[in-house]
Amino acid sequence: MKTAQQLLKERTERLRKTIAFEKTDRAPVFLNGDAFFAKHVGMKLSEFCATMKASHKAILDSFKDFGDVDGTGSTFATATMFPLMFYTRIKLPGRELPGDTLWQLDEREMMTVADYDTILNKGWKDFSYDYLKNRLGIDLDSLVAQLTDVPQFKKNFEAAGYVVYSPSASITVNEFLSGGRSFPKFMRDLFKMPDKVEAVLDVILEETLADFRQQIRAVKPLVVFISPARGASQFYSPKLWERFVWKYLKATAEMVIEEGAVADLHIDGNWERDLEYFKTLPRQKCIFELDGATNIYKSREVLGDHMCIKGDVPAALLALSTPDEVYNYSAKLVKDLGPGFILASGCTIPPNATDENVKAMIAAATGK
Amino acid sequence: MAKTDLAKAMAELDEELVVAGVTEQLAGDVPAIDVLAQLQQGMEQVGKLYEAGDYYLSELIMSADVFSTAAELLGSALTADGASKKLGTMVLGTVKDDIHDIGKNIVATILNCNGFQVVDLGVDVPISDFVAAIKTHKPQVVGMCCLLTTAFDVMKATVAAVKMADSSVTILVGGGPVDASVCKYVGADKYCRNAYDAVAAIRKAVGVN
Numbered sequence: 036m037k038t039a040q041q042l043l044k045e046r047t048e049r050l051r052k053t054i055a056f057e058k059t060d061r062a063p064v065f066l067n068g069d070a071f072f073a074k075h076v077g078m079k080l081s082e083f084c085a086t087m088k089a090s091h092k093a094i095l096d097s098f099k100d101f102g103d104v105d106g107t108g109s110t111f112a113t114a115t116m117f118p119l120m121f122y123t124r125i126k127l128p129g130r131e132l133p134g135d136t137l138w139q140l141d142e143r144e145m146m147t148v149a150d151y152d153t154i155l156n157k158g159w160k161d162f163s164y165d166y167l168k169n170r171l172g173i174d175l176d177s178l179v180a181q182l183t184d185v186p187q188f189k190k191n192f193e194a195a196g197y198v199v200y201s202p203s204a205s206i207t208v209n210e211f212l213s214g215g216r217s218f219p220k221f222m223r224d225l226f227k228m229p230d231k232v233e234a235v236l237d238v239i240l241e242e243t244l245a246d247f248r249q250q251i252r253a254v255k256p257l258v259v260f261i262s263p264a265r266g267a268s269q270f271y272s273p274k275l276w277e278r279f280v281w282k283y284l285k286a287t288a289e290m291v292i293e294e295g296a297v298a299d300l301h302i303d304g305n306w307e308r309d310l311e312y313f314k315t316l317p318r319q320k321c322i323f324e325l326d327g328a329t330n331i332y333k334s335r336e337v338l339g340d341h342m343c344i345k346g347d348v349p350a351a352l353l354a355l356s357t358p359d360e361v362y363n364y365s366a367k368l369v370k371d372l373g374p375g376f377i378l379a380s381g382c383t384i385p386p387n388a389t390d391e392n393v394k395a396m397i398a399a400a401t402g403k
Numbered sequence: 404m405a406k407t408d409l410a411k412a413m414a415e416l417d418e419e420l421v422v423a424g425v426t427e428q429l430a431g432d433v434p435a436i437d438v439l440a441q442l443q444q445g446m447e448q449v450g451k452l453y454e455a456g457d458y459y460l461s462e463l464i465m466s467a468d469v470f471s472t473a474a475e476l477l478g479s480a481l482t483a484d485g486a487s488k489k490l491g492t493m494v495l496g497t498v499k500d501d502i503h504d505i506g507k508n509i510v511a512t513i514l515n516c517n518g519f520q521v522v523d524l525g526v527d528v529p530i531s532d533f534v535a536a537i538k539t540h541k542p543q544v545v546g547m548c549c550l551l552t553t554a555f556d557v558m559k560a561t562v563a564a565v566k567m568a569d570s571s572v573t574i575l576v577g578g579g580p581v582d583a584s585v586c587k588y589v590g591a592d593k594y595c596r597n598a599y600d601a602v603a604a605i606r607k608a609v610g611v612n
Contacts, residue, residue, distance in 0.1 A: 126502065137553050139502050218505050222464040226416070270460040350580045354552045355588050385552035385580075 081129025267304025413445020
């Protein structure tokens with residue numbers, strides 16, 4: 036029987052080879068999830084969200100029931116961190132919501148057009164700190180204190196033999212504004228004051244990329260998660276997408292690659308129109324992470340061996356279908372898309388996915 | 404002076420020209436209901452451009468904004484002209500335990516622009532509120548949406564309660580994780596990928612071309 040360290044080495048190597056389109060013994064399978072694990076271990080979501088430590092323990096305990104999985108997308112619940120990514124409030128179980136209800140972003144216009152001028156005049160960081168603390172009422176001190184445990188969370192997973200897929204993560208800068216302004220208001224701003232929005236995004240990009248670069252240098256991750264969250268082609272006309280999404284996604288990915296890591300592009304929604312753009316990123320230095328909305332076969336057809344693909348077992352399939360249906364869907368992906376394919380749920384495993392369906396997905400990769 | 408082609412300006416999302424055109428026509432004693440009809444023609448063109456893949460959600464949101472600005476200018480003149488008469492009614496809401504509303508709001512606006520009355524129940528709507536709204540407003544269509552997969556079961560229960568209250572209503576569902584399989588699971592009549600699917604469905608339900 037292999038030790039945890041042997042398993043970790045084997046799984047890390049499997050991931051590394053898959054990204055480079057080298058032959059492997061089997062497709063890697065990663066579990067990306069949060070609330071699903073709380074349900075799996077019988078923990079109320081209010082307890083799960085109470086501290087990062089509590090959610091970490093639940094995810095790690097839960098993993099032991101799922102056998103030969105290569106690794107995890109996250110080591111703790113990121114719900115309380117969402118306001119720092121989307122610049123909007125969140126409703127949490129046990130706080131604004133009943134104790135076992137899933138957390139949800141409470142998106143409304145919290146950032147004003149006048150804030151654009153403040154950001155241009157004072158810079159992003161000054162504005163950001165004041166906005167998060169005083170306007171959204173986020174307890175930044177508590178979050179920062181809890182984040183000091185994150186390196187240990189990674190060690191705990193690795194000690195159990197699991198790869199922590201992306202210990203560093205970032206969102207593309209347009210999401211700060213689309214969340215803070217609210218998506219509809221942000222869209223209107225793109226028509227009514229495009230030059231100003233672009234100038235603001237340039238300021239935010241410069242400041243955030245400098246910090247993110249330092250973080251990558253400190254952590255030295257194999258893979259860095261980048262979420263363009265709501266940047267899907269389906270939402271934007273080509274000109275707007277190129278100017279307000281692609282420009283910033285490309286800059287972030289290129290910085291990650293420059294620092295020697297692989298950029299995991301979390302492609303939620305339908306990006307099919309713009310697949311060709313991704314071929315301009317360095318070859319085999321990115322992972323195209325799909326959620327079932329972008330056609331995964333079309334993605335492979337366009338991207339070829341330029342980019343590893345990860346995904347895309349849909350949330351509805353994991354929640355509503357039978358294990359056989361999940362297995363067949365997943366096994367087909369493994370057969371058709373490998374090498375250069377990582378099996379995973381689309382986005383995250385939904386909380387109401389059944390254990391049997393998640394196990395069926397894993398079995399499609401491991402053959403067990 | 405030539406009358407501004409309001410429908411064209413609307414379809415091209417030219418807000419300044421739309422505002423100028425509406426102002427000009429009202430000053431020239433064009434009935435508000437006729438001005439509204441031109442704006443709606445423009446919105447129909449927006450819908451066609453969206454369906455053709457030339458417009459995207461970004462343009463839909465902007466078109467709704469321009470339309471709302473223009474409709475505000477029409478104001479009370481519109482009511483006096485009897486333009487408040489609607490082609491049909493939809494009761495719309497995000498089901499219980501789900502607070503997401505961006506998609507729902509876009510659907511409501513686009514339906515309004517296309518001449519339908521929308522009774523928007525908001526988010527996190529209890530089953531009993533859907534049932535009560537059906538009794539009060541007698542809609543031809545009920546729209547339900549969710550972004551959470553955990554809301555599928557409550558959506559299913561809501562569909563059943565609505566059918567029980569009025570078996571003649573057409574029930575539409577939509578939202579991020581919703582697809583045809585979810586529509587079947589919850590027992591709804593039709594899955595809508597977007598706001599214009601909903602427009603087509605309500606047109607069919609009320610027998611309007």
